[in-house]
Amino acid sequence: QKLRVLSIKEKLDVIKSIERGTKKSALARERGLPLTTVCGVWNAREKLMSVAASNVKRCRVRGSTFPDVEEALVLWLKKARTKNLPVSGPLLLEKARFFATQLHHDDFVCSNGWLSRFRARYNIATRVISGEGAAADTNGAEEWQNGQLQQILTDYAPEDIFNLDESALFFKLLPNRTLVFKGQACTGGKHAKDRISVAFIVNMTGSEKPPLLVIGKSEKPRCFKGGRLPSGVLYRSNTKAWMTAKIFEEYVRLLDRRFAAKKKNVVIVLDNASAHVQVENLSSIKLVFLAPNTTALAQPLDQGIIRAVKQTYRKNLLRRMLLSMENDKSYAIDLLSAIHLLAYSWQQVEPSTVRNCFRRAKFDLSAVNTGETSDTNEGCTLEDDACESLLAEVLERHGATESVQFDVFRDVDNDAATSQDWSDDDIVASVAPQVPSCSPSDEDDDDDDIEVADTPCPTVAETARALDVIRLFALKKGLMEELALDFNQIEAALCAARPARRQTAITEFCLPE
CATH class of the missing domain: 1.10.10.10 (Winged helix-like DNA-binding domain superfamily/Winged helix DNA-binding domain)
Structure with missing residues (x-):
């Protein structure tokens, strides 16, 4: 055969x-x-x-003889494509020689034959440099909404239209330091360890929220030891906690496999951030990029969805601070706890909030055709009174000399960078082999993580006694009915976590002769 x-x-x-x-x-x-x-x-x-x-x-x-050179060249090509730069054969040869020199490949021969093989390996002529045309750069938000967006709304059902966007989160930030961080781009340095980048993705109806992608600074944070990430969260890392083209492509391919398993064809609308590169050969996802400089008006996640997540996150952070103060303790959140709180805050965003924010960005066929829009405050702006009261109490007990409004505390990281317009040196650094450091300070910059990692896990008996105290509090305060389900779930988890009892051998029941 x-x-x-x-x-x-x-x-x-x-x-x-x-x-x-x-x-x-x-x-x-x-x-x-x-x-x-x-x-x-x-x-x-x-x-x-x-x-x-x-x-x-x-x-x-x-395989290529020089895979790192080719990986660097492909990254450069994708960056050039997002900027609509013309790419020619001689320019590719020039950049290949540059990357080979920077990566110390003295034996690299950059010939037309190598270029032909490189083009064949990556199908350069029809794949990498294909995509949105330069005319898209001249389109404003209104033109995009009445043109390409209307076609998307015609071709796809609302539940198959998704928006993806990243936002930075200063996950450790306490209100007394808000004015220090406000408006900072945070492109590195001493504040980088206090931030993460988060990729959010949700569909137009708010009925589907694929896994969040959290990007941190440490590859293996100390607080992850013995812990577990929430089921709806993926974690990746790099030294600046930024979204990169490599992480973005990995994430999109994972989503593509997820949608393919459900036999769904979807469209994902996203902005033209430097890390958002064209991803080829997707079976279930079509990527559509917004016109440049239109995200403030045309991106649904920016219309209030991410703001709602941060509002819930920071409101709960304030509550934890107040409870710690009741025990005369200071509160510091570690990365794992922050990710769990973030996942909870994301799930608390109501579908109605999502729908209203999509509608505000004109992701609504009737709104596109008639100019009808929803109330900009409906669903997109949450009630701040309780949050303002929490914040005022925390600041007062901290002895803060300057007042801070809750919206400033909530939005403090809105201007922080989530990706980088990579230079050639950055591309080289991303593909070069990483040399492990022997410095203890490089192992983990997260002081709070060290404290959490060294704290022993409470036993089942200790946890059960703590639960009894909480149950008594709920009974006395009339909260038992609304918390009954939570108590039952915790009790079930505690029972499952009990150490297995040793099975008694039958001989142990026999009397000694």
């Missing part, structure tokens, strides 16, 4: 079929392939997906 060699496209089709739930044996029979071939393709899926942006008509994935 003649050996059949699958192209990369055929292998990707095999992977997608298995992800959708098709059994390997059934797939092998359907396509007339040996089961070992199907299993081999599935086992090599990570490698195959990593080259999915290259020429999918090829049959084999042949």
